[in-house]
Amino acid sequence: MPLGTMLDVPLAYPIHLERGALSALGTLVAQWAPAHQYAIIADATVAALHGERMLSTFPRERTHCVTVAPGEQEKTRERWAQLTDALFDWGAGRDTTVVAIGGGVVGDLAGFVAATFMRGVPIVQVPTTLLAMVDASVGGKTGIDTSAGKNLVGAFHDPRAVLIDPDVLETLPHDVLRSGLAEMIKHGIVADRAYFDAMMRELDIIHRDGAFATALPSLIAGSVRIKAAVVAYDAREGGIRHVLNFGHTIAHAIERELHYEILHGDAVAIGMVLETRIAQHLGLANESVTRDVEHAVKCAGLPSTVPRDCSLTAEAILHSTRGDKKARSGAVRYALPRAIGEMESADGRYSVAVPDAVVLDVLRHAMLESAP
Numbered sequence: 001m002p003l004g005t006m007l008d009v010p011l012a013y014p015i016h017l018e019r020g021a022l023s024a025l026g027t028l029v030a031q032w033a034p035a036h037q038y039a040i041i042a043d044a045t046v047a048a049l050h051g052e053r054m055l056s057t058f059p060r061e062r063t064h065c066v067t068v069a070p071g072e073q074e075k076t077r078e079r080w081a082q083l084t085d086a087l088f089d090w091g092a093g094r095d096t097t098v099v100a101i102g103g104g105v106v107g108d109l110a111g112f113v114a115a116t117f118m119r120g121v122p123i124v125q126v127p128t129t130l131l132a133m134v135d136a137s138v139g140g141k142t143g144i145d146t147s148a149g150k151n152l153v154g155a156f157h158d159p160r161a162v163l164i165d166p167d168v169l170e171t172l173p174h175d176v177l178r179s180g181l182a183e184m185i186k187h188g189i190v191a192d193r194a195y196f197d198a199m200m201r202e203l204d205i206i207h208r209d210g211a212f213a214t215a216l217p218s219l220i221a222g223s224v225r226i227k228a229a230v231v232a233y234d235a236r237e238g239g240i241r242h243v244l245n246f247g248h249t250i251a252h253a254i255e256r257e258l259h260y261e262i263l264h265g266d267a268v269a270i271g272m273v274l275e276t277r278i279a280q281h282l283g284l285a286n287e288s289v290t291r292d293v294e295h296a297v298k299c300a301g302l303p304s305t306v307p308r309d310c311s312l313t314a315e316a317i318l319h320s321t322r323g324d325k326k327a328r329s330g331a332v333r334y335a336l337p338r339a340i341g342e343m344e345s346a347d348g349r350y351s352v353a354v355p356d357a358v359v360l361d362v363l364r365h366a367m368l369e370s371a372p
Contacts, residue, residue: 008225009224009225009228009229009232010228010229010232010233011138011158011228011231011232012158013032013158013159013160013161013162014032014161014162015138015161015162015164015224015228016028016161016162016163016164017164017165017166017217017220017221017224018163018164018165019165019166019167019217020165020167021163021164021165022050022053022054022126022165022167022168023053023057024057025054025057025058025099025126025163026038026054026056026057026058026059026063027057028161028163029058029097029099029124029161029163031161032124032160032161033097033122033123033124033160033161034097035095035096035097035122036062036093036095036096037062037063037064037091037092037093037095037096037097038058038059038062038063038064038096038097038099039063039064039065039066039087039090039092039096039097039098039099040054040055040058040063040064040065040066040098040099040101041065041066041067041068041083041098041099041100041101041102041106041109041110041113042054042065042066042067042068042100042101042102042106043067043068043070043101043102043103043105043106043128044067044068044069044070045070046101046102046128046168047065047067047101049171050128050168050171051065054101064087064090064092066083066086068083068102068105068106068109070102070103070105071105071260072105072145072150072255072260072264073260074105074109075105075108075109075143075144075145075151076144076145077144077146077153079109079144080109080112080113080116080144083109083110083113084113084116084117087113087117092117092121093118094118094121096117096121097121097122097123097124097160098110098113098114098117098121098122098123098124099123099124099126100114100123100124100125100126101126101128102126102127102128102129102132103127103128103129103131103132103136103176104127104129104131104132104135104136104137104264107125107127107132107136107137107142108136108141108142108143108144108151108154109142109144110123110142111123111125111140111141111142111143111157111159112142112143112144112153112154112155112157114142114157115142115154115155115156115157116155120157122159122160123157123159123160124159124160124161124162124163125137125159125161125162125163126162126163126164126165127162127164128165128168128172129169129172129176129177129179129180130169130172130176130177130179130180130181130184130220131179131180131182131183131264131265132180133164133166133180133220133224134180134183134184134187134220134223134224134227135180135183135187135223135227135244137159137162137164138162138224138227138228138231139227139231139235139244140156140157140158140159140231140235141154141156142154142155142156142157143155145260148323149252149256149320149323150252150255150256151252152323156235156236164220164224166216166217166220169216175263176263178265178300178301178302179263179264179265179266179302180265181199181203181265181300181301181302182247182265182266182268182269182272182297182300182302183223183265183268184199184219184220184223185199185269185272185293185296185297185300186244186246186247186268186272187222187223187226187227188226188296188340188341189246189272189293189296189337189340189341190226190230190243190244190246190335190337190341190343191226191229191230191243191341191343192222192226192341193339193340193341194341195222195223195226196296196340196341198219198222199219199296200295200296200299202215202216202219203296203299203300204299206299206300206301227244230243230244239348239349239350240345240350241350242333242335242349242350242351243335243343243350244335245334245335245351246272246275246335246336246337246343247268247269247270247271247272247275248268248271248335249271249275249321249332249333249334249335250270250271250274250275250317250321250359250363251264251267251268251270251271252267252271252320252321253317253318253319253320253321254267254270254271254306254307254312254317254320255267256320256323257311257312257316257317257320258307258309258312262307265302266302266303269297269300269302269303269304270303270304270305270306270307272293272297273290273293273294273297273304273305273366274306274362274363274366275334275335275336276289276290276293276294276336276337277290277362277365277366278334278336278354278358278359278362279336279337279338279344281358281361281362282336282352282354282358284336284337284338284344284352285336285337285338285339289337289338289339289340292340293337293340305366305367305369305370306363306366306367306370307370308370312367313367314360314363314364314367315360317363318356318359318360318363321359331353331354332353332354332356332359333349333351333352333353333354334351334352334354335350335351335352336351336352336354
């Protein structure tokens with residue numbers, strides 16, 4: 001995979017993966033989303049580490065940068081309003097391109113600002129976490145959280161481009177970097193056995209040596225291609241795109257119950273293990289699939305069991321799943337695997353309505369296993 005070129009993806013916008021891309025960010029943004037003004041919305045930690053280098057590549061007098069504190073707690077109506085007002089106060093107009101620099105929280109939040117500001121202005125996504133690079137930045141989903149659940153207010157708003165610089169991962173805390181592996185594992189499970197096997201070979205190296213090997217950029221490209229292919233086929237989540245929700249129904253419920261004090265990738269890892277057990281319970285998957293998923297999660301150093309928290313109960317997690325976007329006609333629907341690389345596709349919906357009793361049984365057993 002030649003770095004420094006656009007990835008070959010079936011999308012209407014380019015995905016550019018290049019080492020050192022942040023050093024030429026302004027030029028790259030202007031190439032795909034030229035504008036009179038550039039409004040940068042950046043993660044505060046990323047801005048402290050890389051802000052001067054990035055800003056120096058934009059026209060100073062026509063560029064404005066606002067920062068957002070890291071963390072899911074920033075994805076609120078209040079923060080969206082503050083950012084929108086900041087753009088008005090600065091004098092942004094329809095000739096403005098928004099540039100989102102950060103992880104999935106900033107990408108979702110800045111994307112929603114761009115989708116709604118003056119009924120929509122261009123955005124370029126510049127993901128700086130592994131999870132955002134391989135998943136959140138690709139697909140055009142934007143949104144904010146509410147007390148009722150995660151990402152329940154939002155819009156589809158495709159970026160003009162996605163710019164990925166793997167070198168920025170060197171400054172990520174190890175637990176945040178590791179968290180991104182969950183989405184990469186997910187892509188292999190839902191769509192590509194060969195990619196899953198390649199991930200497992202890399203995870204074995206990581207598990208043995210305790211470091212990320214040089215193959216990581218190529219695996220990022222492979223993960224992006226899988227996500228892009230699914231999104232291109234079903235942009236508005238009417239069918240096959242549901243497979244990308246694998247692990248997320250339970251993950252979002254756990255996140256909500258823990259007040260978003262768990263990394264998203266960690267919650268997804270737990271969700272994948274539990275939702276594979278649901279698939280096994282329903283007779284869709286056999287025990288070997290469950291073993292493969294659990295092994296992959298553990299090799300990545302990700303959690304595979306529900307956190308021990310006195311306030312966390314199986315009943316509370318189940319209740320939170322009912323507030324998820326994937327609920328239909330009173331039933332919660334799950335994307336469930338049949339095998340590695342193959343998802344259940346009954347009626348072409350790629351999601352299954354699962355009885356609460358089954359989910360509750362799986363949750364209770366898992367929490368008993370994790371009990372001290």
